[in-house]
Amino acid sequence: xxxxxxxxxxxxxxxxxxxxxxxxxxxxxxxxxxxxxxxxxxxxxxxxxxxxxxxxxxxxxxxxxxxxxxxxxxxxxxxxxxxxxxxxxxxxxxxxxxxxxxxxxxxxxxxxxxxxxxxxxxxxxxxxxxxxxxxxxxxxxxxxxxxxxxxxxxxxxxxxxxxxxxxxxxxxxxxxxxxxxxxxxxxxxxxxxxxxxxxxxxxxxxxxxxxxxxxxxxxxxxxxxxxxxxxxxxxxxxxxxxxxxxxxxxxxxxxxxxxxxxxxxxxxxxxxxxxxxxxxxxxxxxxxxxxxxxxxxxxxxxxxxxxxxxxxxxxxxxxxx
Numbered sequence: 001x002x003x004x005x006x007x008x009x010x011x012x013x014x015x016x017x018x019x020x021x022x023x024x025x026x027x028x029x030x031x032x033x034x035x036x037x038x039x040x041x042x043x044x045x046x047x048x049x050x051x052x053x054x055x056x057x058x059x060x061x062x063x064x065x066x067x068x069x070x071x072x073x074x075x076x077x078x079x080x081x082x083x084x085x086x087x088x089x090x091x092x093x094x095x096x097x098x099x100x101x102x103x104x105x106x107x108x109x110x111x112x113x114x115x116x117x118x119x120x121x122x123x124x125x126x127x128x129x130x131x132x133x134x135x136x137x138x139x140x141x142x143x144x145x146x147x148x149x150x151x152x153x154x155x156x157x158x159x160x161x162x163x164x165x166x167x168x169x170x171x172x173x174x175x176x177x178x179x180x181x182x183x184x185x186x187x188x189x190x191x192x193x194x195x196x197x198x199x200x201x202x203x204x205x206x207x208x209x210x211x212x213x214x215x216x217x218x219x220x221x222x223x224x225x226x227x228x229x230x231x232x233x234x235x236x237x238x239x240x241x242x243x244x245x246x247x248x249x250x251x252x253x254x255x256x257x258x259x260x261x262x263x264x265x266x267x268x269x270x271x272x273x274x275x276x277x278x279x280x281x282x283x284x285x286x287x288x289x290x291x292x293x294x295x296x297x298x299x300x301x302x303x304x305x306x307x308x309x310x311x312x313x314x315x316x317x318x319x320x321x
Contacts, residue, residue: 008064010053011272017046054271057221059247059256060229065221066200070275072282074101074116074159077199080282081289082107082114091144095137099130099166100210102145104154107286110293113149115142115210116159119200132201133166136179139209143183146190155193155293158210163228165206180209187212188309193296195289197267198222198254199274214308215292216262218254219281220269224262225252262315265292 007015021042028035057065065071078085087103090096102115117134120126149156165176187194187210194213202211202224218224229247230240237245251257254266267284270277296304 008061008068010057010061010064014046014050014053017042017049021046050271054273058244059223059250059253060244062221062253063201063223063229063247065273066223068273068275069121071200072274072278073121074114074118074161074199076278077159077282077285078105078114078116080279081286085114088145088148089141091137091140093137093140095135095140097130097135097138097141098128099132099162100134100138100142102142105157107157107290107293110155110290112155112157112293113145114157114159115145116199117162117206117210119161130166132162133164134162134206134209135166135171136174136176139165139176139179139183142210143179143186146183146186150190150192153192155195155297156190156213157289158194158196158213160196160198160202160207160211160224161200162203162206163201164203165209177205180205183209184212188312189305191301191305193293193299193304194308195292195296197285197289198224198263199285203228212308212312214296214304214311215264217265217267217288217292218257218263219267219274219285220254221273222254223252224254224257225250 021039024035024042025039027033028039072080082105084106085103086105087101099118100115101118102113105112105114117132118129119132120129146156148154165171165180167176195215195217196211196213197216198207198218200219200222202218202222204226207224227235227250229243229250229252232246232250233242234240236242251260254263257263258266265288267288269284270280274281299307
C-alpha cells in the first residue's frame with residue numbers, strides 16, 4: 001500500500017480503493033466469512049483504475065513521478081545492474097562533489113565507466129547531495145572519469161537525474177558554465193560508446209553536462225526540459241501556479257521527446273512508476289544498456305564520432321512555411 005506521506009494527488013482514488021479492499025479482507029478474516037469473490041472483483045476494479053490513470057498522465061503528473069522521493073537513484077541502479085563497482089572521487093583540483101558520482105563498474109563481463117547525478121533519500125541526505133545539483137567540481141570530476149574511460153577504451157554510461165546545475169554564486173565563481181561547456185566539447189570527441197539515460201528529472205544544462213551520447217534513453221515517467229515548469233511559468237506568466245500549462249507546452253515527457261527526435265528509446269516502467277518495482281525497473285535498464293553496448297561496440301571510432309555529431313546536428317531543424 002502506498003505511503004500516505006508521499007502519495008501523489010492522482011493516486012488517491014487507487015489508494016482509497018486499496019484501503020477498502022484491505023478493510024474488507026480484515027473483516028472477513030475476523031468474522032471467518034468468505035469474501036473472496038467480492039475481494040477479487042474489487043482488486044480487478046483497482047487494477048483497471050490504476051491502468052486508466054497511469055495511461056493518461058499529463059506532463060506535470062509525470063514530473064511528479066520523476067521527482068518521487070522513493071524513485072531509484074543512480075547508486076540504486078549501480079547496485080542493481082553491476083557485478084562490480086568502484087566509486088572514484090575527486091576532480092584533481094581539490095573538489096569532490098557528492099551530487100555527481102562516478103566510477104569503474106562491470107556489467108556482466110564488460111568493464112564500463114558509470115557517471116550519474118545523485119539525489120538524497122531524505123532532507124539530510126539531500127542537503128549533503130545538494131538535491132542532485134552538481135557544482136563545477138562535479139562536472140570536472142565527470143570529465144576526468146570520461147578521459148579515463150577514453151584512455152582505456154571503456155564504454156561510458158551516464159544516468160541523468162537533476163533539476164539543474166547548482167546556480168549559486170560560488171558555482172558561478174568557480175566557472176559553472178565553462179565546466180559544462182567543456183564537457184559538451186569533450187563528449188563529442190570521445191572515442192568510446194556513450195549511452196545516456198534520463199532516470200528521473202533531466203534539467204537544463206545540468207543534465208546536458210553528462211548528456212551527450214550515441215544513444216539517448218529516457219524512462220517512461222522521466223522528464224527532460226530546458227527549464228522546470230515552475231520556472232518557465234514564472235518567466236512567461238509571472239505565476240508559478242501555471243506550471244502545469246508550462247509543462248504541456250515545454251514537451252518534457254518521453255513520448256514527446258521521442259517524437260521530436262531528441263531521445264532514441266523509452267524504457268518501460270512498472271505500472272505506477274519505477275519506485276513501485278525498482279528491481280524490475282533496473283532489469284529493464286540493464287537490458288537496454290547491454291543491447292545497445294553490443295550494437296555500438298561494433299562501430300569504428302570514425303563512424304561512432306560521425307554518427308554522434310550528426311545525431312545532435314539534426315536536433316532543432318525546422319521548416320518555415
